[in-house]
Amino acid sequence: MEKRAAQGSQKRSEDSILKRSPFDLILNQIQRKTASVGKRERPSVTRFFKGLAEEKSKAEKKKEIKTGEANNSIADGHHQDVSETGESELPGPETADWRKVKQFCQKLGKKPNSKSMNLNNCGLTVTDIMELVALLPLLPDVEELDVSWNDFIGGTLRPLTLELHRVSQLKILRLSNCRLTADDTDALGQALKLIPHLEEMDLSWNGNIGGNLHPIVQRFQKGCSLKVLRLIDCNLTADDGISLAQVIPLLASLEVLNISSNKNIGRACEHLLSRLRFLPKLKSVFVNNCALQEGSFTALAEATLHLSGMEELDLSWNKCVGGNLKKLLDAMSVATDLQVLSLNSCNLVTEDLAELASVIQAGHLERLQKLDLSYNDSVADEGWTVFFQCLHKLKDLSDLDISLRPLSSRYCGAWFGSLLASLIKMPTLTDFGVQRWVLTTLEQRQLESFNKKNKRDIHFDCCCSAQDITK
Structure with missing residues (x-):
């Protein structure tokens, strides 16, 4: 008994030791x-x-x-979610509703923001769209909605547009490259009255909008807040052009119009471009690569006379400009705020450069900052010489491009000396594109030493020497 008791006592002692921390x-x-x-x-x-x-x-x-x-x-409403960049993602409290929004965004690899729902290029599915629809009531302060580059959501826009009244403060709506269908454009048109504060709409790269633009534009109201409208490469038709023309007077706040890469409206946009004169706040017009015909170009030139606030004009890849540039340049005396002029691949001729030089000499383009004259190989040396002789008048110019077309090459000729003389008097120029223009050995040395000699830092893009051509 004593032995058994001793063993029990020893066991309890060991257990006690094991139980100690x-x-x-x-x-x-x-x-x-x-x-x-x-x-x-x-x-x-x-x-x-x-x-x-x-x-x-x-x-x-x-x-x-x-x-x-x-x-x-x-409790006081001062808690903020902070992103990796240190920017506030949420000005309000961390609520159960907001956690739902966060989970949805994080699932798609995006950061939530109470003002902006950016779901660009997320591979959205129909299920994701329906989940987004359910979340809209939780996002009353959203001002930007971007679901661009999600080409699986075409045909599913109606449930989303029906709930846009939940985000009545929406100012920016981007739906580019979403494979929108005719039903989508109809649904979007009906939703415009639900978002009266909309300032920017981007429907670019939706080919099916062509022929189906009317349901959208017909619902613009007088006094519309829209400032930016982008319809790049939407396969717009002549009928669509007649429809962007009928509503022009309703878009008095419009500042940016981009209908680039819509070649089918080139013959039928004369009426549209002529009515741009009714947009007093218009600052930027992009009609590049639209296969404009001479009548449409003339209409645009005449409208420019009424657009004194124009800051940017892109006419690139419209061959009708060549030989007709004077029509546009005559309006430059009014567009004194012009800062960007793009005439890339416009089939310009020597007379066009001479007219441009005359306008520059008169001081009508004194605020110009960027000038693109590239891919106009049809201009003779004397045209470039006259142009460079007065180039120094563009005191604010920072970016100039006169590059030649790919697979072509040409010696600079007599204008190189005029160019150097002007560059000395152009303190703001930082980028000069001269691709495929050939330099002699002496010209190459002069260009290489120009920055050091004149204490400048101009980037000369891809000049090539005679030796390079020989090789």
Whole structure:
């Protein structure tokens, strides 16, 4: 019995030891070692562990204070989610509804923002669109909605547009490259009245809009807030052009119109372009690569006379400009704010460059900052010479491009000296495109030493020497 009792006592002792924490075991060992030293030594050990306890207590209190402050901040509506860039993603409190928005965005690899729902290029599916529809009531402050480059959502836009009244403060709507269908354009047109503050709409790269633009434009209202309209490469037809023309007077706030790469309206946009005169705030017009005919170009030139605030005009890849540039340049005396003029691949001729030089000499393009004359190989050397002789009048010009077409090459000729003389007097020029123009050895040395000699930093893009051509 005694033996069994001893064994039981030993087992309970071992269990007790196993149940002790590592901290207790260490403390017990220290106490045993210090027991032989005497009572005077023990207080130091006690103070040591008392200090540890106090530090632990302070840390816990500090943590509690921070937690309390965070909770108070949430209660006061001052809590903010901060993105990796340090920008505020949410000005309001962290709520259960907002967590749903965050989960949806994070699933698609995007960061949530109470003002902007950017779902560009997310591979959205029909299911995602329906989930977005359910979230719209939780996003009353959204001003930007971008679902561009999601080509699986074509034909599913109606459920989304029916709920746009939930985001009545919407200012920017981007739906480019979404394979929109005729039903989508009809649904979008009906939704315009639900978003009265819309300032920018981008429907570019939706080929099926061609022939189906009327349901959208017919619903623009007088006093519309729209400032930016982009319809790039939408396969617009002549009928569509007649429809962007009928509503022009309703778009008094329009500042940017981009109908580039719609070649089918080239013959039928004369009426549209002539009515641009009714857009007093228009600043940027992009009609590049539209296969404009002479009548349409003339209509645009005449409309420009009424657009004194024009800042950017892109007519690139319209061959009808060649030989007719004077019609447009006659209006430049009015468009004194023009900063960007793009005439890339316009089949310009020597007379066009001479007319341009005359306008520059008269000071009508003094605010021009970017001029693109590239891919106009049909201009003779004398045209470039006259142009470069007065180029220095463009004091604000920072970007100039006169590059030749690919697979072509040509010696600079007599105009190189005139160019250098003008460059010295152009303090703002930083980029000069001269691709495929051939330099002699002397001209190459002069160009290489120009920056150092004149304390400039102009980037000369891809000049080639005679040796390069030989090779």
